[in-house]
Amino acid sequence: LRVEMQTLTPHVYWAQRHSEIYLRVELSDVQNLDISVQDNILRFRAQGHGAKGDNEYEFSxxxxxxxxxxxxxxxxxxxxxxxVKKQEHSWWDRLTVQERKPLFLAPDFDRWLDESDAEMELREKEERINRYLNQTPALFFPEFLGLKKGYLFMYNLVQFLGFSWIFVNMTVRLFILGQDSFYDTFHTIADMMYFCQILAVAEVVNPALxxxxxxxxxxxxxxxxxxxxLFVIFGSLEEMQNKAxxxxxxxxxSMIEIVRYPYYMLACIDNEWKLLTWLRYSIWIPLYPLGVLAEAVAVIQSLPIFDETRLYxxxxxxxxxxxxxxxxxLQLYLVxxxxxLFINFRHLFKQRMRRFRAKKRKAH
Known part of the structure; x- marks a missing residue:
């Protein structure tokens, strides 16, 4: 009679990060260990003490x-x-090709993180590296860090003052003139808005550098x-400049920016106000979609004017x-x-989740 020996498998626990897979094999006093990866299949074989006593264990x-x-x-x-290192930095929905998890495999809860927690861990590592890199030039050139913070503080201060002037001016005119203030906003505010939005190009240059x-x-x-x-719809069409x-x-x-810029100003001097932080990561939730909706209305109102004037x-x-x-x-631009909106909303929402999750961790 031919007796087929049952393959013995150890208990295996797994966890992941964006770049790596971690496996923990419950096998003690291991001998003759053989581990290999070929054709994207990991094969393990060893002798040791596992769930079935001292035996040879294997799995793939x-x-x-x-x-x-x-x-x-x-x-x-x-x-x-x-x-095991992943070929590409990504988050897997599961470990194996087959949807049904092998019986010997279980999550390693000692190392388990969900995707957002793994992103936070990765960001913390990057921040530690960046802090070291930022400190390195300061060791030899102390003025470097001062110039960088000074520039960023002044940029955010100028933008805050500019948008504060816009917001206060419009609010006062609204209380004094009521709805009449809707129709001459461009002529009273445009110069300051031009200045602030031209200066805002630095917000693309700063992260690029x-x-x-x-x-x-x-x-x-x-x-x-x-x-x-600002420049194409409102600036080039006089017919749009008198619209509400x-x-x-x-x-x-301006409502968004009078919160955002002072938050960044305080960050430049390593300071924080809790209320301002909450507003920075919360006020955009209603205001950002409303702003995009108002911009879309402006584009739609400009379409017949561009058709009639043949401008551009x-x-x-x-x-x-x-x-x-x-x-x-412009119709393509609307899309x-x-x-x-979707890309930025998702980006801002992730920022908000990371920020408040980090604050909870610090509190504990």
């Missing part, structure tokens, strides 16, 4: 996504720790979007017609505007 795992063939491991008296840690793309989406509304939508666009912009129209060959109205470009 076919990973969900590609991993690097190099495997690092460390054996202790109680277990074998294995680290590494002066601040925010992303370049979210800043570019906001700066370019606002400048299209100008008031709502400018007012919503694109010349075409005679066979195709005289020109292509700029309004078609991109709401796509930008």
């Amino acid at each position: 795992l076919e990973f969900l996504e590609p991993v690097k063939p190099e495997v690092t491991h460390r054996s202790t008296q109680r277990q074998v720790n294995i680290t 590494g002066l601040v840690k925010t992303g370049v793309m979210p800043a570019m989406i906001q700066v370019v979007g606002r400048n299209v509304i 939508v100008v008031f709502f666009v400018f007012y919503l912009w 129209s694109i010349p075409l060959p005679k066979a195709l017609g005289q020109s292509l109205s700029f309004s078609y470009t 991109l505007m709401f796509l930008g």
Whole structure:
């Protein structure tokens, strides 16, 4: 009679980060250890003391996504720790290709993090590295750190003063003139708004040069979007300058910025006000979508004006017609505007979650 020996599998626990997979094999006094990764399958074989006593144990795992063939491991008296690097930095929904989890596999709750916690851990590591890098030039050139903070503080101060002037001016005029203030907003506010929005180009340059840690793309989406509304829609069309939508666009912009810029000012001098921090990470939730909605109304109101005046129209060959109205470009821009809203809203929401999660951790 032929007797088939049952394959013995040890208890295996797993966890992940964006770049690595961690495996903990419950096997003590390990001998003849053989671990390899080939064709994206990890194979493990060893002799040791496990759930079935002293025996030879083995298992294999076919990973969900590609991993690097190099495997690092460390054996202790109680277990074998294995680290496998992912080919790409990403978060996996599960460990293996097969949806049904193997019976011998379980989460390693000692190392388990969900995706947002892993992002926070990664950010904390980056911040520690950045703090070291920021301190390094200051050791030899103490004025470097002072110049950087001084520049950022002054930039945020100037923007805060500019948008505060806009907000206070519009609020006072609203109380004095009522609805009449809607229709001459552009003529009284535009010069200061031009100044602030031209200066806001620095918000794209600063992260590109590494002066601040925010992303370049979210800043570019906001700066370019606002400048299209200000310079192209309002600035080039006199017919738009007397419309009430100008008031709502400018007012919503200034309400957001009179909170954002003082928050950054205090951050430059390593200071924080709890109320201001809460407003910085909360006030955008209603105001940002309302601002985009007001901008969309301005674009829609400008479409027939561009069709009529043929301003910025694109010349075409005679066979195709005289020109292509700029309004078609703006219709495409409307779609991109709401796509930008989604991207920036998601970015800001993640910022908010990370900020308040970090504060809770510090409190505990």
